[in-house]
Amino acid sequence: MVLIVDDRPENILPLKKILELHKFAVDTAESGEEALKKILKTNYSVIILDVQMPGMDGFEVATAITGFSRSKDTSIIFLSAVNTEKKFITKGYTSGGVDYLTKPVDPDILVLKVKTLHRLYEQQQELRATQDSLRKEIEVRKQAQEELSSRMQELRLVLASLPQMAFTVTTDGTIEYVNEHWFNYSINSKAFPLTHDDDLDTCQEWPSYLEKGIEFTREMRLKEIATGDYRHHLLRITPIKQQDALVRWVGTFTDIHAQKLAAETLEEQVATRTKELLLKNTELETTNHELQQFTWVVSHDLKEPLRKIQLLHDLIKERYLNGNPEAISYLDRSIRSSARLSKLIDDLLAYSQLARPAMFKPTDLKALLDEILVDFEDTINKKSAVITIDTLPVIDTIPGRIRQVFQNLISNALKFTRTNVAPIITIRAELVAEKELDSERCENGNFCRIVVSDNGIGFDEKFLDRIFVIFQRLNNRTSYEGTGIGLAIAKKNIDRHSGLISARSKIDEGTQFILILPTQQLGEPATN
Structure with a gap:
């Protein structure tokens, strides 16, 4: 102006x-x-x-x-x-x-x-x-230099107190400061510690990291001057920056000799143990195969005399015991015991064969259930059962294994009925988002939730964990026939499909069995 x-x-x-x-x-x-x-x-x-x-x-x-x-x-x-x-x-x-x-x-x-x-x-x-700006800049730089000098002094005090070898390096790679532990492995403060010949390549890598300004970490062996022995150390050199500008490097050598020897010993032990486990696993597979063959042979050999016993009992009952109700009663008990034993052998054989390898393939669950219902046609008609099956999807399963699951669930629903109450069985399915019993319904979900409901005798849910354990029964044998293996077989088969199975029930109000199965199987069947 x-x-x-x-x-x-x-x-x-x-x-x-x-x-x-x-x-x-x-x-x-x-x-x-x-x-x-x-x-x-x-x-x-x-x-x-x-x-x-x-x-x-x-x-x-x-x-x-x-x-x-x-x-x-x-x-x-x-x-x-x-x-x-x-x-x-x-x-x-x-x-x-x-x-x-x-x-x-x-x-x-x-x-x-x-x-x-x-x-x-x-x-x-x-x-x-x-x-004015230059004057302020000079003042700032002066303060920064004083602060840097103070921090450098503090850094040296810290490095001097460390149990490791510690040192600082200037931006051009010159060793600037070393603590007293340095001299256990080096003759002076400017000479790098004596390094094992096999680790010299590590020293040659350092300049490239110096140029890039990034942290350098390596394991190497240093020669201890007093003993002449090489000891394992972990070298870590870290860049120190101020306002994004590299001002120096701080490095440490940490003695890891004891840990290294322990790790090498552990690796040897792991390798030895792995070989032993592989050998044991081979022996176990062989034994398991022999056991499966033995189970099948024993089951076959046991069933043959049982069939003869049942046949002979029937002949004796028909030809020689007419007019002797007491003898017929005793013989009927023997016949029923033989039948239970035969059923137990069949279930044990089925349970032992669950470990056999099998392949997944797309399965039409509706068609599979229609086939199963044909097998139960006589029981359904005899008990006037009503079975409703909603639309079911096509999912990846092992058909024979999943058939066993539904056979057991439908068999139980037809077996454990209330007196003078016709069985009503409903089977429905829906896609869900997560592998959880209460997952939200999702049209594009990767899992299928199948619910098998009945109006039977039900059970107390406090026994839920027991019903899937082999030979565990919640009802006495005289009221309901069974071996206590069916639901254990179902649980094992669902596990093979990487799925979930559970139940909800109240006494005299029926039972819901809930299955969660992946719609597509990405790998081999799970082993159990």
Whole structure:
């Protein structure tokens, strides 16, 4: 901004208009006193000052202005129509003016001078701002250097207290500081510890990490000077950065010799144990195969005399015991016991064969259930059972295994019925999102939830964990026939499908068996 000081408004107005035409901001004052008040509040780049004014003349005003620190970069141009002598011009320069013009003033010359002085003022302000910035930067760097020196001292104290070998490295890779443990493996502070020949490649890798400014971690063997033995160490060199600039590296050698020896011993023991387990596993597979064959042979050999016993009992009953109800009663008990034994052998054989390998394939559950119901047709008709099967999906299963599951569930629903109450069995399915019993229904879910419901005798849910355990029965044998193996077979088969099986029930209110099965099997059947 430019300040025009003149006691006559008619002199101020034309100068102000000329300067405003050249894009200068202009302020005015009609006395020296008014000018000094404005200078105390506002920074001006150029002051155009009339010499001849009442009260304080221009020279006195200029002398006062030069005493103000905030106006030390302001240029003063004197204007005078009367005082044109050399002594006045000299007084103008000595009182702080940079130019002395006599009236009438050439406007173009005045504008050029004001432009030049205004530009000089702006340059001085920029230079001063740069100087202030540099001064602050120097102060900040000085404080940072002092702080860095303090931190470096703290770092050295910490490194000196460590039980490991510790050192610092400059940005060009020169070792800067080492603690006392260093000298157990090195002859001086500048020499790298003696390294095993097989680990020299590790030392050659370090420069590339130095160049990239990233952490370097390696295991290596160092030669202990006192014993001459090589000991395993973990080397870790970490970059230390300040404001994203690398300032140094801090490294440590941690003695891991004992751990390394222990790990090597453990690896040898694991390798030995693995070989033993592989051998035992082979023997176990062979034994298991032989056991399956033995089970089948024994089952077959046991069933053959049982069939003969049952046949002979029937012949004796028909031919020789007519009219002897007591003998018939005893013989019927024997026949029923033989039948139970035969059923137990069949179930045991089925349970033992669950470990055999089998492949998954897409299975139409509705078609499979229709086939199963044909097998139960006589029982269904005899008990007037009502069986409802909703739409069931096609999913990946082992058909023979999943058939056993549904056979057991439907058989139980037809068996454990209430007196004089016709069985009502419902089988429904839906896709769900998660492998959880209460998962939300999802049209594109990866799991299928199948619910088999009946209106039978039910059971107390506190015994839920027992019903899937082999030979566990919740009802006495005299009321309901069975071997206690069926649900154990179902559980084992569902496990083979990587699924879930559970039940919900109340006494005399029926039972719901809930199955969760993957719709697609990605691998081999699970082993159990």
